[in-house]
Amino acid sequence: MSRSRRFWIINALILSGAVGLAAGIGNGPISGAVSGVGMLAFMAFLEFGRGQRARALAAPGRGDEREVAIYNEATLVSYLAVVAVAVPGFLVGMAHGHYNQFGIVCSVGGGTQLLSALWLRTRR
Numbered sequence: 001m002s003r004s005r006r007f008w009i010i011n012a013l014i015l016s017g018a019v020g021l022a023a024g025i026g027n028g029p030i031s032g033a034v035s036g037v038g039m040l041a042f043m044a045f046l047e048f049g050r051g052q053r054a055r056a057l058a059a060p061g062r063g064d065e066r067e068v069a070i071y072n073e074a075t076l077v078s079y080l081a082v083v084a085v086a087v088p089g090f091l092v093g094m095a096h097g098h099y100n101q102f103g104i105v106c107s108v109g110g111g112t113q114l115l116s117a118l119w120l121r122t123r124r
Helices: 003-027 029-048 052-058 065-095 101-123
Strands: none
Touching (some): 065 101
């Protein structure tokens, strides 16, 4: 077994264990076991799955122009989905008179978008 394969398997086990432990602490042992096994199964699919889709999920943004375009559009759609939930959540929290986690998400998302736009403008 190659060194990179061992590293990947160790990381998969650690991440699956962390997800299972966090879910187990928050929701009980059955939820933790289901979450940990589900995460491990998903990571096994990415590592051992044969075919174009598994490779595209395992290495996003790499490959031919079509795969890169699909990955970029999927990233944009997921960003817009987060914004569609975070901004109204932030506004509702502010209306109730407290700063909530949605404000943190909005701040991080907006700051990241601003800095990445500035950085990409200077690089291209």
